[in-house]
Amino acid sequence: MRNFPKAVIFLFICFIFQGAGYVGTPPNLNDYFQAERQESQSEGFLDIQKEKLTPPPKLDPKLLQKQLAPSDYSNLQLQVLRPAKKPAYYNDLLDLKTTVESLQEATKTSEVQNFCACVNIQKFYLEGFLDKYKNSPQAKQDIYPAVKDVVVYSQAVANQWYTAVDNIQYVSYNSYNGAYQPAAIRAKVNVLDKKLSNLKKMIESAELSF
16 A cells, blocks of 8 residues: 555646646546555455365264263273283292292302201292192193202202201211212202202293293
8 A cells, every 4th residue: 555645646636737727538546556456465465255265174973972981091091001910920930030049049158057048938939839830731831840840959958968067977978978078068059059040041931921
């Protein structure tokens, strides 16, 4: 609309000259307003007739009626915040591995009292594992007989070591084919440590299946 004052001034001059006896064809003012209209459109004014407006999409009433129950929300939160629950056997394997690691630590000691005490305590947990799964499919896996072997062998080593220390004043190291010699006892303890290491590998391998 910047040329609008020019059009007004032009009309005013024409009006004065016409009153003073101006003779001739009056100017075509449509050219001025046509220029004004084109300039307005070039400056970004919206032409409603030419603009194509897209109607908003229609919503499906079925989607509006579908809602989740409160229980669905709670289940969804549990799936996000809480990992999948592991079976009881998986948790028992974790406890079994802790027991095995405790026995491995006991094989490093040179004190027979500490070794025997650990063997007797961990025997309680090992036998509990065997009793729990004796009639289950897990009893057919390699872990079950390996635990059985550890229970029997660790108890035998503990008895042999304790007997050797307790009766050393009554028997010589050469008695019973040298079974009470410190080297023989240590060899048995080392064998037990290997059995425990193999059992631990079995447990860790089984954990990967869950």
